[in-house]
Amino acid sequence: MRARKAWVLMALVLVVPVAAACAVPRPEPSERPEPSERQEPSGRQEPSVRLEAELVSPTDITLRWKRRDPGAAGHVIEFATEPAGPYTILGFLPPEQTSYTHPDLMPRTTFSYRLRPYYGAASAPVDVTLGGGPYPEPDPRWAEPRVLPGGSPGTRPVGSEGAAPTGLKATVTQADGVAFRWADQARDEEGYLLEDRPAGRPGYRVTAVLAPDVNAFGLVTLPEERHASYRVRAFRYGPPSDVVQRTTGDDTPSPTTEESSP
Known part of the structure; x- marks a missing residue:
């Protein structure tokens, strides 16, 4: 990691x-198709x-x-x-x-x-370019994984149509910081994955693993991520x-x- x-x-x-x-x-990055929205079968499963x-x-x-x-x-x-x-x-x-x-x-x-x-399906991606400011006065807790109040709890099982997070928004908070927030649409996720794809890299990679129900998180970026695309995914294990x-x-x-x- x-x-x-x-x-x-x-x-x-x-x-x-x-x-x-x-x-x-x-691992070396490689392009892959978007996973299909798929419901996990219930009951005992073979590896x-x-x-x-x-x-x-x-x-x-x-x-x-x-x-x-x-x-x-x-x-x-x-x-x-x-x-x-x-x-x-x-x-x-x-x-x-x-x-x-x-x-x-x-x-x-x-x-x-x-x-x-x-x-689990990923949200629509958002592109982020870090610049020279000025930056808004950030919430002191901008980087903490949080459950923002006021959002409706998700109602769809992971893997079903419409269970991917929606409304992903990215706000540059400092020279190397990006705050993310999104709407939870899943009811049974085991967590959320924040994924990124810096400019020039063909595939997305997981950059943070978040607890269930979290819908806000701040990332301190690496130099290679000055220009990058981000998405978030509600997921369940098989x-x-x-x-x-x-x-x-x-x-x-x-x-x-x-x-x-x-």
């Missing part, structure tokens, strides 16, 4: 823990993907999967160091991505992994994949053996 000041709000923002401190390489794991070095594990749900908006990769969890999110991935490397791991440790699809486990090796370098003189 990306390092930014907004992640200081992690305890308030995240629905589940995110491995912000892990050295995780960001939509099958996960495989390979120890590619003593402390690097590569995950691969072949099956995918064409109706999913993306996938969430998670890990745990105890068989029963708790699981920590490594990243939200675009639906066409089929591999992920978890690097620089603790040696002699067993890691468990699972992959979950998530569903069934997890099978759990795979790998145990890392010993990262201690082998001692150098000095050859004795004849």
